Amino acid sequence: MSKIQKLLVANRGEIALRIMRSARELGIQTVAVYSEADRLSPHVKYADEAVCLGPPPSSLSYLLSDKIIEVCKELGVDAIHPGYGFLSENADFAKKVTDAGLIFVGPSPESIEVMGSKLAAKQAVSKYDIPLVPGTEEAITDIAEAKHRAAEIGYPILIKASAGGGGKGMRIVESEEDFEEQMQRAVSEAQSAFGDGAVFIEKFITSPRHIEIQVLGDQHGNTVYLFERECSIQRRHQKVIEEAPSAVVSPEMRKAMGEAAVGVAKACNYYGAGTVEFIVDENLNFYFLEMNTRLQVEHPVTEMITGKDLVKEQIWIAEGKALNFTQEDLQINGHSLEIRVYAEDPKNNFLPDIGKLQTYRRPQGPGIRVDDGFEEGMDIPIYYDPMIAKLITHGQNREEAISRMIRAIDDYQITGIQTTLDFCRFALQHEAFTSGNFDTKFVEKYFQPDVLDQSLSEKEEELLAALAVEFFLQEKGQEKKVGTTQEVASGSSAWRKRLKIDG
Ligand code: ADP
Ligand code: ADP
Ligand code: MG
Numbered sequence: 374m375s376k377i378q379k380l381l382v383a384n385r386g387e388i389a390l391r392i393m394r395s396a397r398e399l400g401i402q403t404v405a406v407y408s409e410a411d412r413l414s415p416h417v418k419y420a421d422e423a424v425c426l427g428p429p430p431s432s433l434s435y436l437l438s439d440k441i442i443e444v445c446k447e448l449g450v451d452a453i454h455p456g457y458g459f460l461s462e463n464a465d466f467a468k469k470v471t472d473a474g475l476i477f478v479g480p481s482p483e484s485i486e487v488m489g490s491k492l493a494a495k496q497a498v499s500k501y502d503i504p505l506v507p508g509t510e511e512a513i514t515d516i517a518e519a520k521h522r523a524a525e526i527g528y529p530i531l532i533k534a535s536a537g538g539g540g541k542g543m544r545i546v547e548s549e550e551d552f553e554e555q556m557q558r559a560v561s562e563a564q565s566a567f568g569d570g571a572v573f574i575e576k577f578i579t580s581p582r583h584i585e586i587q588v589l590g591d592q593h594g595n596t597v598y599l600f601e602r603e604c605s606i607q608r609r610h611q612k613v614i615e616e617a618p619s620a621v622v623s624p625e626m627r628k629a630m631g632e633a634a635v636g637v638a639k640a641c642n643y644y645g646a647g648t649v650e651f652i653v654d655e656n657l658n659f660y661f662l663e664m665n666t667r668l669q670v671e672h673p674v675t676e677m678i679t680g681k682d683l684v685k686e687q688i689w690i691a692e693g694k695a696l697n698f699t700q701e702d703l704q705i706n707g708h709s710l711e712i713r714v715y716a717e718d719p720k721n722n723f724l725p726d727i728g729k730l731q732t733y734r735r736p737q738g739p740g741i742r743v744d745d746g747f748e749e750g751m752d753i754p755i756y757y758d759p760m761i762a763k764l765i766t767h768g769q770n771r772e773e774a775i776s777r778m779i780r781a782i783d784d785y786q787i788t789g790i791q792t793t794l795d796f797c798r799f800a801l802q803h804e805a806f807t808s809g810n811f812d813t814k815f816v817e818k819y820f821q822p823d824v825l826d827q828s829l830s831e832k833e834e835e836l837l838a839a840l841a842v843e844f845f846l847q848e849k850g851q852e853k854k855v856g857t858t859q860e861v862a863s864g865s866s867a868w869r870k871r872l873k874i875d876g
Contacts, residue, residue, distance in 0.1 A: 374693035377401055377452040377476060382416070383441050384456030386746030387763060388668070389416035392454050395684035404450055406441060408434035410754040415746055422448060429756045435459045438466045442473050452476035452691060454684075458758065461667040462489055462538070478691040480645040480666050487641045488664040492535040492573055494641075498661060501636040506652060506660040508575035514560075520552050522574055529577040532556055534563035540610030541566055545577055578660075580812040582653040583607065584619050586634035587675045587683070590644045591690050597700045598631035599679050602648075602671055606800055608723050608816045613793060614800060615671035615711045617678050620771060620809030621657065630659055637664055646672070646687050655812075670713070670763070673744060677709035677767040708774040709767045712782070712797040714745075716759040719796035720822040725759040728752065731789030736781035740767045740774075753790060761792065771809075775801055795825050 380396045381404040382389045393403040393416065405420030410429035417423045424444045426434040438460060445453065453470050455461035461479065464486040470477040479485070488494045492512060495505055507526055512535060513519045523530045523546070532555060534542030544559045546552050556572070564570035582605040590596035603619035604612040622630070634649035641664070648669045650662040672683050681703075690696075717723045733749035745762030747753070753761065764781055768774035782798045803819055805811040 375451070375476070377478075377688060377692055379404065379448070379450045380452045380454055380478070380688075381406065381441065381445055381448075381450045382420070382454050382456060383435065383460055384454075384458070385411050385414065385416060385435060385757065387744045387760070388456040388670075388746075390419055390746055391744050392456060392668075392684050393419055395682055396454075396688070398682075399685060399688060401688070404444070404448055406435070406444060408756070410756055413751065415748060424448070429754060431459060431756065438463070438469055442469060442475070445473070445475055450475070452478055452688075454478040454687070455667065457667050457670055458539075462665070464489060476691050478645075478687050480641075480643055480647065484641045484643050484645075484647075485666045488647075488666045490535050490571075491533060491537065491663050492571065494637075494663055495661075497640045498637050501640050503633050503636050503640075504658070504660045506575045506578065506662070509573045511573070512571035513573055516553055516556060519556055519574065520549065523552060524549065526574060526576050529579065531575045531577040532559040532572050533575055534559065534567055534569070535571040535573060536563065536567035536569040538567075540607070543610060578652055578654050580655055580814055581605075582619075582621065582812050583612070583650065583662075584622065584630070584653050584659065585648050585650040585669075586630055587669070587672070588634050588638045588643070588647050588649060589681075589683075589686055589690070589696060590638050590647070591696045592644045592693055593695045595696045595699075596635045596638050596643070597696065597698070597703065598634050599675050599681065599683075599703060600627060600705055601630060602669075602674055604671060605811060605813045606806070606815050607813050610813075612671065613713050613715070613816075614797060614806075615674055616771075616774070617674040617709050618705055621653075626657060626659075633659070633661065637661060645690055646683050670760075671711050673742060673763065673765045674709040674711045677742070677765060678705050678707060679703060680706060707767055707769050708771045709765060710774045710778050710801075711763050711765045712778065712801075713760055713793065714762040714764055714785070714787075714797075715793045716753045716761050716790045717793055718791035719793055719820075720791070720825060723793070725755075726791040727755045727759070728790045730761070730787065732786050734784075734786040735762075736764070736784035738781075738784075740777050741765070741781050742767070761787070761790075775807065796820070799824055 379402040382392050396403050403420045405417050405423040406426050407417045408429045426437055460466040464482040467477045467485055468482040487497050509522050529547050532544045542563050544555045546555045559572050560570045563572055584601050584603055586601050587599040601619050601622055602615050602617045604615045606614035637649045646668055648665040651659040652662050653659045676683055716726050718726045729752050735743045742765040747761055766774050766777040768777050779801055782794050800806050
């Protein structure tokens with residue numbers, strides 16, 4: 374066992390800050406790395422020491438594994454936390470780190486390698502009793518053979534890149550006549566995006582839910598599950614709203630999924646924090662999708678309902694400590710929601726919207742947590758993921774977590790760029806969401822850009838209200854006096870609520 378004294382966080386933005394906060398609480402010194410685009414970022418200021426890696430593109434900065442290891446040697450760092458994205462699921466990097474005599478805060482390179490390939494992962498878990506989506510168990514290259522297998526599985530099917538990730542590298546094929554073209558595209562995309570053209574076929578589950586299980590394993594063979602996260606609200610196969618627990622998972626289903634997830638972890642001798650993703654069909658049958666061998670973006674909702682700090686757990690596990698609790702000690706406390714606030718324009722196909730954060734005020738109050746990596750006045754760089762912040766709420770139950778989230782969205786003030794805040798408000802207020810009766814098709818089924826115009830945001834209403842006051846006063850040709858008030862009738866309740874002017 375070796376106590377970590379100085380930790381380098383090989384990441385940026387909200388996750389770098391979030392990791393450093395836990396490290397500080399543990400009395401560990403922190404080192405930030407950054408690109409030229411992130412010179413003024415909060416994660417750089419927060420760290421005890423910071424080193425510039427190079428120009429903005431991640432291939433010239435955050436992905437420079439050798440340079441990062443060099444920095445560790447120069448500064449006497451003894452451990453690296455990779456966060457998510459970037460080098461976090463790179464087995465070669467994990468190996469280099471360990472070979473350099475440093476601690477990698479994450480699983481072994483072997484676990485990363487097996488689970489980094491969706492095909493190898495399926496093979497590894499096949500010895501265990503874990504349900505898999507019907508499909509091919511190996512890479513498929515021959516078109517005729519592939520067509521034959523697809524027909525057996527039954528359309529619609531999904532062609533998936535074995536090395537895919539981040540919602541990329543998937544193609545739905547509705548019928549046989551489209552198969553050949555889609556297959557060719559899938560292979561060439563997989564080759565160019567992931568440097569590995571291996572693809573396989575899976576039954577496309579038409580109205581699935583995405584439910585995943587958080588696991589923690591130590592280096593002494595103890596593995597527990599920290600319940601589920603429901604992540605079905607997605608756009609482009611990428612999550613936007615997550616919650617724990619799921620509205621549809623019963624205690625029996627939770628136990629079955631949890632035990633399956635522990636099985637997946639054991640199948641690759643997993644230690645550290647990891648996430649086992651499942652796809653769930655309309656009849657609540659669940660199938661193993663993949664394992665993410667790192668801290669997940671949406672880990673805070675699990676922290677809120679379990680009271681565990683997953684980054685501290687990762688650090689303790691990396692130091693060689695045994696878990697100091699068992700499965701029986703874990704309990705679900707209340708309900709938690711997370712929304713990802715992206716710099717994207719929901720009215721324009723969720724295209725990234727880059728610019729300056731002219732106004733940036735975080736919501737506050739009971740049950741609210743904001744994990745972000747920006748300050749007012751900063752530019753959102755074009756080089757990285759367009760996520761600005763994660764807004765997390767915790768409540769005694771689902772209703773409270775939702776109403777708290779809507780309140781927090783209303784209190785969040787962001788101008789200068791378009792964000793997904795209004796979209797999230799729309800989703801949280803939708804009957805399908807409040808009833809819990811939704812799947813990964815939510816956006817496709819219910820969302821058209823004009824729904825956002827119909828329900829004006831509070832901010833816009835405020836602005837309109839202010840304009841209306843001005844108009845009203847001009848019309849009447851009189852100055853606003855303090856003292857008496859009069860409600861101005863209007864169609865909008867917010868107008869009525871706010872427009873208390875004298876007359
Ligand atoms: P999560 O379930 O945590 O959201 P994602 O698969 O969405 O996991 O990925 C988390 C982060 O890692 C995102 O910022 C995403 O853009 C990035 N990421 C994941 N896989 C890849 C990949 N293969 N190539 C590039 N970025 C990736
Ligand atoms: P990634 O590595 O990109 O995260 P996943 O295999 O986890 O890839 O799939 C991402 C998302 O794509 C899932 O959350 C789900 O919405 C959708 N998806 C994946 N596999 C299937 C399937 N067989 N049927 C229907 N949807 C799927
Ligand atoms: Mg996934």
